[in-house]
Amino acid sequence: MPIVTSGKVLVTGANGYVAVWVARTLLEQGYTVRGTVRSESKAAHLRKVFASYADKFETVVVDDITKAGAFDEAVKGVDAIEHTASPYHFKAGDPDELIVPAVHGTTRILESALAYGDAVRRIVVTSSTAAIMEPKSGPYTYTELDWNDSAVEAVRTKGRAASQPDKYRASKVLAERAAWEFVEKNKERVSWDLVTLNPPFVYGPALHEVDRPETLNESMHSWFHSVFKNLHEPKQLGVIGGGWIDVRDLAEAHVLAIKRPEAGGERILVASGEWKWQDWINAARSYGVPTSTGDDSYDSATAVHSMRFNTTKASQLLGLKYRSIEQSTRDIVEDFKARKWI
Numbered sequence: 001m002p003i004v005t006s007g008k009v010l011v012t013g014a015n016g017y018v019a020v021w022v023a024r025t026l027l028e029q030g031y032t033v034r035g036t037v038r039s040e041s042k043a044a045h046l047r048k049v050f051a052s053y054a055d056k057f058e059t060v061v062v063d064d065i066t067k068a069g070a071f072d073e074a075v076k077g078v079d080a081i082e083h084t085a086s087p088y089h090f091k092a093g094d095p096d097e098l099i100v101p102a103v104h105g106t107t108r109i110l111e112s113a114l115a116y117g118d119a120v121r122r123i124v125v126t127s128s129t130a131a132i133m134e135p136k137s138g139p140y141t142y143t144e145l146d147w148n149d150s151a152v153e154a155v156r157t158k159g160r161a162a163s164q165p166d167k168y169r170a171s172k173v174l175a176e177r178a179a180w181e182f183v184e185k186n187k188e189r190v191s192w193d194l195v196t197l198n199p200p201f202v203y204g205p206a207l208h209e210v211d212r213p214e215t216l217n218e219s220m221h222s223w224f225h226s227v228f229k230n231l232h233e234p235k236q237l238g239v240i241g242g243g244w245i246d247v248r249d250l251a252e253a254h255v256l257a258i259k260r261p262e263a264g265g266e267r268i269l270v271a272s273g274e275w276k277w278q279d280w281i282n283a284a285r286s287y288g289v290p291t292s293t294g295d296d297s298y299d300s301a302t303a304v305h306s307m308r309f310n311t312t313k314a315s316q317l318l319g320l321k322y323r324s325i326e327q328s329t330r331d332i333v334e335d336f337k338a339r340k341w342i
Contacts, residue, residue: 013085200243238298
């Protein structure tokens with residue numbers, strides 16, 4: 001299996017919450033980074049963030065990732081590709097608002113890599129546990145063998161009436177499946193191999209351009225308002241939860257996925273663990289900041305998690321280590337304090 005321990009890496013959607021951390025982690029580890037952005041105005045913040053890396057960081061404008069040939073120029077001369085560009089929001093009317101850019105963005109990058117990526121040896125696609133977590137009755141431990149086909153069916157049968165989460169989940173299922181199907185269809189021609197990473201909710205400090213809490217990305221917008229702004233009823237804070245990973249650990253996973261030969265051709269679930277909102281509130285309180293009201297009867301030791309994630313593959317193939325809720329909260333709090341948001 002080919003590996004990429006040095007050289008130039010293409011990061012798509014480079015101004016996104018996860019992508020900026022991927023780019024930074026690559027630069028810190030000696031890679032040169034080429035980042036795609038939708039417009040020249042999106043590149044200005046990135047140039048400031050990465051000014052100290054001089055010519056090790058460059059940007060290229062790809063205004064529409066769904067167009068045929070969109071990435072033809074961007075893939076030339078790069079050794080690996082980190083494809084993170086995909087919409088994540090809960091405001092879609094027509095499901096295709098999410099599905100089309102997710103699926104076509106993924107296939108376009110693979111088409112360009114096949115046609116013009118002569119130096120490319122590995123491609124990492126950011127998928128999600130949204131593509132894995134088909135609803136189950138009772139507590140269930142998810143693995144890379146699970147697929148969320150029910151979300152696709154919900155969108156197929158309900159269309160615009162499908163729930164916002166199902167619209168997003170369907171986009172991730174269909175995009176990831178499209179990636180694997182592309183590789184299988186072109187297996188005699190590809191000179192690179194594919195890795196997909198499947199993280200749950202991603203939390204951590206923001207490095208991308210954001211000027212107020214309302215413009216945070218979807219996951220951190222929810223985090224801010226749940227932990228600090230009483231978004232939920234107090235008793236719900238010990239009930240509502242899920243899985244998570246720190247954005248910096250996810251960025252490290254992206255780099256490890258191009259470095260480790262055994263990761264090639266693998267679907268890898270990456271998750272730090274499970275949480276309830278009260279866990280985050282308790283951690284934030286320890287840093288002396290005002291939080292949401294909270295549920296003081298909550299006990300993390302007896303909390304029941306309806307979902308868990310088997311991350312054995314990530315440990316074995318990537319050797320990935322994770323930050324704790326306390327570590328991540330500390331850094332988020334410091335970030336928000338510096339921005340004068342709390």
